[in-house]
Amino acid sequence: MDTTAQLIILRLENSLRARKYSPATRRRYLGFCQRLFQRYPTMEPAELGTVQLEAFLADLERQGRSASCINQAISAFSYLWANILALPFPITVRPRADQVLPRVLSPGQVESLIRGAQNPRDRLAFALAYSAGLRVSEVAKLRIHDIDRQRMTMLVRQGKGRKDRILPLSRRVCAMLEGWLDQQTSVYVFPGDENGHIPVRELQRAMEKARKRAKLPDCVTMHTLRHSYATHLVERGENLMTVKDLMGHQSLATLQRYVHCAAVSSGAPESPFDTPPHAVVKGN
Numbered sequence: 001m002d003t004t005a006q007l008i009i010l011r012l013e014n015s016l017r018a019r020k021y022s023p024a025t026r027r028r029y030l031g032f033c034q035r036l037f038q039r040y041p042t043m044e045p046a047e048l049g050t051v052q053l054e055a056f057l058a059d060l061e062r063q064g065r066s067a068s069c070i071n072q073a074i075s076a077f078s079y080l081w082a083n084i085l086a087l088p089f090p091i092t093v094r095p096r097a098d099q100v101l102p103r104v105l106s107p108g109q110v111e112s113l114i115r116g117a118q119n120p121r122d123r124l125a126f127a128l129a130y131s132a133g134l135r136v137s138e139v140a141k142l143r144i145h146d147i148d149r150q151r152m153t154m155l156v157r158q159g160k161g162r163k164d165r166i167l168p169l170s171r172r173v174c175a176m177l178e179g180w181l182d183q184q185t186s187v188y189v190f191p192g193d194e195n196g197h198i199p200v201r202e203l204q205r206a207m208e209k210a211r212k213r214a215k216l217p218d219c220v221t222m223h224t225l226r227h228s229y230a231t232h233l234v235e236r237g238e239n240l241m242t243v244k245d246l247m248g249h250q251s252l253a254t255l256q257r258y259v260h261c262a263a264v265s266s267g268a269p270e271s272p273f274d275t276p277p278h279a280v281v282k283g284n
Contacts, residue, residue, distance in 0.1 A: 005037040008045050011084050022162070029076035036077065045080075050090040053077060057091075067095040102227035103219050104261050110228055113220070116213035122206040124176050125190060129222055131170035133229035133247050135160065136204065136222040140197050142189045144181055149174055156248075165248050230255070234262040 001009070012033060016026045036056055040048060060070050071094050081089040105113065110130050117123040129139050138156050146155040152169045177189075184191065190198040204222060211220045226247075233243050234255070244252055 001034065001037045002041065005045055008080075008084055009034060009037070012080055015083050016079075020162070022160075028072055029079060032073045032076040033080050046085055046087065053091055066100075067098045070095050071097070101257050101261055102231075103217070103224050104231045105216070105220065105224060105228045107232065109214070109216060110225065112214040113210055113216060113225075116210040117206065118209060120176075120180060121190065122203075122210065124173070124180055125203055125206070126210065126222075126225060127170070127173050127176060128189075130225040130229050131173045132156075132167040133226045134167075135226060136200050139222070140190060140200050140203060142197075143187050144184060144189055145187070147177065147181075147189070149177065160248060163248055165245070167246060227258070227261075230258045231261045234258050 009030060013026065013030055016029060021029070036048070036052075037045060039056060040052055043052070057070055057073060060073060074091055074094055077091070078089045081087050114123050114126045114130070117126055125139050128134055128142070129136065132154065134142075134156065141157070142154070143157070146157060147169065148154065149169065152171070152174065153166050154169050156165050156167060158164060181189070186195065186197075188197040190203075192198045192202075207220075207222050211218070230243060230247055233246070234240070240252055240255055240259070243258070244255055247255070249255065
C-alpha cells in the first residue's frame with residue numbers, strides 16, 4: 001500500500017477505537033480495507049467506486065465466502081466511505097443472508113465429547129460452554145471472581161455487543177470447579193501466558209482433538225456446544241424470552257433456528273415412509 005492508503009488505514013483504526021468497536025470487528029474491517037487497497041495499488045482510495053467494489057465482492061463469492069462474510073466486507077467499506085473518506089457509499093444492495101441451521105449435538109454426544117477431552121482443563125472448558133451456552137471467547141475470558149458458588153451464578157462480562165449477563169451455574173460444573181480453582185493463582189479460570197487468559201485458538205485445538213476421539217463430524221466446534229445448549233432448552237419447553245436472555249440475543253428472531261431444530265428433532269410428524277402399508281387410510 002502507498003502512503004495515502006496507510007494513513008487512511010491508521011485513521012480507520014483510530015476511528016473504530018474511538019467508537020469502541022470490538023477487537024474482532026476492528027480486525028475484520030481493517031483486513032477488508034487493506035485487501036481492497038492492495039488489489040488496486042495504483043488508485044487513490046477516494047477514486048475507488050462501484051466497479052472496483054463489486055469486483056472485490058465478486059471475488060469473495062468466487063472464493064466460496066458466505067453471504068455473512070460479504071455483508072461484513074460491505075459494512076467495513078460503508079464505514080470507511082462514511083467516516084474516513086466522507087463520500088457517499090456506492091453499494092446499495094446487500095446479498096441475502098444464508099439460511100443455515102446450526103449443527104446440534106444430542107445430550108449423549110455432548111457427554112462423549114466432554115469425555116473425549118485430554119485433560120481436566122479441557123473437560124471443564126467444554127462443560128462450561130455447554131452448561132451455560134457460552135461463546136468460546138467468553139469461556140477463555142471467564143474470571144474466577146465472576147463465579148459465585150454460593151449463589152450458583154456466574155457473570156459474563158462484556159460479551160458480544162459489550163453486554164454483561166448473569167447465568168446460572170450448573171451443579172455438575174460447580175463440582176468440577178472445586179478442585180480446579182484451588183490450583184489457580186491467576187485471576188482467570190483458564191490462565192494463559194503473562195498473566196493473561198488462555199488463547200481462544202488453544203481451546204479450539206482442544207475441541208478438534210476431542211471431536212476426533214468422540215468420532216464426531218469435522219463441523220463440530222466450540223460454538224456447536226452453544227447451539228446445542230439453546231436447542232436443548234427449547235426442546236425442554238423453556239420460555240423463549242428466558243432463552244433469549246441467557247444466550248445474550250437482542251431479539252427473539254435469532255432463536256427461530258433453534259426452534260426449528262427442536263421441532264424437527266422432537267415434534268415433527270412421523271414420516272409416511274415409516275407407516276406400514278396396511279395402516280394407510282385411503283380416501284373415498
